[in-house]
Amino acid sequence: MPLKERLTVKRQLLMLCFFIGCWLSKVQANQQQLYFCADPDWMPYEGIVAGKHIGIAEDYAQILAELTGFKLTLKQTKTWQESIRNLQAGYCDLTLMLNRSEEREQYLAFSLPYFFGPNVLVTKSDIPFLQDLSALGDRKLGVVAAYRLAEIIPQFYPNINRVLYNSEEEALHALDQDEIEVYVGSLLSVNMRLQQHGLTELKINGWVAMQDELRIGVIRSKQYLIDDFNRAIEAISVRQHNDIFQRWTNARIVATTDYTILWYFMISAAIIIVIVVWRYYVSATVSKALQTKNAELEVIKEQLQHANKSLEYLSFHDNLTGLYNRHYFNSSIKRHLIHNQVSVGAVLIIDIDYFKRVNDQYGHARGDRILKQFSSILNGTIRDGDLVARWGGEEFVVLLPNANLTQAHNWAKRFQQALAEYDFSPLKTLTASIGISLFRGDESIEASIERADQQLYCAKQQGRNCIYIDDKK
Numbered sequence: 469m470p471l472k473e474r475l476t477v478k479r480q481l482l483m484l485c486f487f488i489g490c491w492l493s494k495v496q497a498n499q500q501q502l503y504f505c506a507d508p509d510w511m512p513y514e515g516i517v518a519g520k521h522i523g524i525a526e527d528y529a530q531i532l533a534e535l536t537g538f539k540l541t542l543k544q545t546k547t548w549q550e551s552i553r554n555l556q557a558g559y560c561d562l563t564l565m566l567n568r569s570e571e572r573e574q575y576l577a578f579s580l581p582y583f584f585g586p587n588v589l590v591t592k593s594d595i596p597f598l599q600d601l602s603a604l605g606d607r608k609l610g611v612v613a614a615y616r617l618a619e620i621i622p623q624f625y626p627n628i629n630r631v632l633y634n635s636e637e638e639a640l641h642a643l644d645q646d647e648i649e650v651y652v653g654s655l656l657s658v659n660m661r662l663q664q665h666g667l668t669e670l671k672i673n674g675w676v677a678m679q680d681e682l683r684i685g686v687i688r689s690k691q692y693l694i695d696d697f698n699r700a701i702e703a704i705s706v707r708q709h710n711d712i713f714q715r716w717t718n719a720r721i722v723a724t725t726d727y728t729i730l731w732y733f734m735i736s737a738a739i740i741i742v743i744v745v746w747r748y749y750v751s752a753t754v755s756k757a758l759q760t761k762n763a764e765l766e767v768i769k770e771q772l773q774h775a776n777k778s779l780e781y782l783s784f785h786d787n788l789t790g791l792y793n794r795h796y797f798n799s800s801i802k803r804h805l806i807h808n809q810v811s812v813g814a815v816l817i818i819d820i821d822y823f824k825r826v827n828d829q830y831g832h833a834r835g836d837r838i839l840k841q842f843s844s845i846l847n848g849t850i851r852d853g854d855l856v857a858r859w860g861g862e863e864f865v866v867l868l869p870n871a872n873l874t875q876a877h878n879w880a881k882r883f884q885q886a887l888a889e890y891d892f893s894p895l896k897t898l899t900a901s902i903g904i905s906l907f908r909g910d911e912s913i914e915a916s917i918e919r920a921d922q923q924l925y926c927a928k929q930q931g932r933n934c935i936y937i938d939d940k941k
């Protein structure tokens with residue numbers, strides 16, 4: 469290959485490498501970097517050995533990193549107290565396994581719990597079985613100061629004689645040395661420590677009602693991450709939970725430990741964990757299904773409301789003119805009057821003159837159009853609070869609240885004037901006859917309409933296009 473071509477190929481290869489490098493660093497930048505603090509001495513839950521995070525929490529960290537896409541990096545500390553201080557100061561973003569407590573909630577937001585374990589009481593071998601913390605009497609109880617138990621035991625058992633220690637190891641040695649009589653801690657870590665330190669004089673000797681519900685704690689300034697973690701927690705399978713649990717609980721048990729009680733604890737713990745995890749799965753599935761059903765119900769509810777509104781509109785309105793119909797007038801007039809605080813007023817019955825001729829001459833469709841035009845003139849002449857309805861065929865009723873006969877008469881004249889001025893072509897003119905009566909609180913509205921109707925009859929008899937008034941009242 470000539471030198472020039474070789475140089476071109478080389479340059480192209482260099483360009484390709486450059487672009488791949490850019491792409492890789494972009495992918496890395498997209499992966500959010502989070503630093504977590506851990507308890508360096510809480511095996512099998514978690515620990516730090518030669519700068520590496522290990523234990524149950526680390527197994528979960530790997531699954532969570534995969535599910536969330538976050539890059540989780542350990543910020544190394546020497547003690548759990550130091551980790552807590554780092555979280556409070558925001559030097560690390562989160563911690564992977566801890567119980568929720570009021571005090572911790574001040575600086576951490578918590579995910580759903582994802583690992584459950586019992587708390588147990590540890591004593592010397594010669595102490596009889598302890599039912600619960602309530603069975604302690606005045607025995608001295610050792611607790612690790614930075615653990616949640618140290619915070620909540622005084623709330624539930626204010627009389628317990630509590631002695632605080634910096635670490636579980638320190639507390640168990642104090643128990644071994646008879647400085648205290650009972651120690652309370654998490655089953656898994658206590659069990660592992662008894663084996664590792666050969667504390668053969670000590671035994672797990674009682675239950676505590678408060679179990680560990682271990683969650684991820686995220687510092688408040690990054691609490692928006694909780695949703696991502698919760699989604700990831702819900703996606704962890706029962707099998708993954710079981711694998712982790714078994715990997716870290718298959719530790720060898722020393723011969724001096726009481727096998728029966730220990731196995732009893734371990735099997736019970738396994739059952740509790742499986743039940744709790746299963747319950748979470750079922751409730752998550754059920755709540756998702758409920759959410760979907762609720763959303764569907766909301767849609768159906770909206771459709772029904774819409775349909776009801778349409779039905780109500782149709783049942784109260786005349787579909788040709790859009791005016792209220794006789795049904796509305798009959799069923800709602802009393803409510804309308806009460807709602808508008810009306811007790812007196814005028815009723816007008818209006819009937820188009822010789823409408824049959826319009827239909828006969830121009831057809832029913834043209835007749836319909838004229839009815840609509842007539843209705844819009846009616847609507848345009850009334851004021852807010854007045855009521856107009858199509859009473860039947862070419863007959864209409866108008867209610868003028870608080871109007872006296874003179875005012876009603878004036879309105880009727882104005883309306884006839886408006887009719888006269890309107891271009892109803894091809895009709896030359898369109899007129900209407902009107903009967904008026906007053907209504908008062910001492911008479912039903914139906915009776916007032918009846919009297920107005922009689923006046924309309926008179927108007928028709930007298931040649932139409934005129935107004936007749938019932939002035940007896």
Ligand SMILES: Nc1nc2c(ncn2[C@@H]2O[C@H](COP(=O)(O)OP(=O)(O)OP(=O)(O)O)[C@@H](O)[C@H]2O)c(=O)[nH]1
Nearest residue numbers: 819820821822823824825827832833835836861862
């Ligand atoms: N186009 C149309 N015509 C209707 C409608 N409702 C009633 N009519 C017609 O209105 C006419 C009423 O006729 P009549 O009761 O004899 O009254 P008129 O012809 O107006 O005569 P007078 O009321 O005595 O002046 C009938 O031909 C009905 O068919 C409707 O919704 N559309």
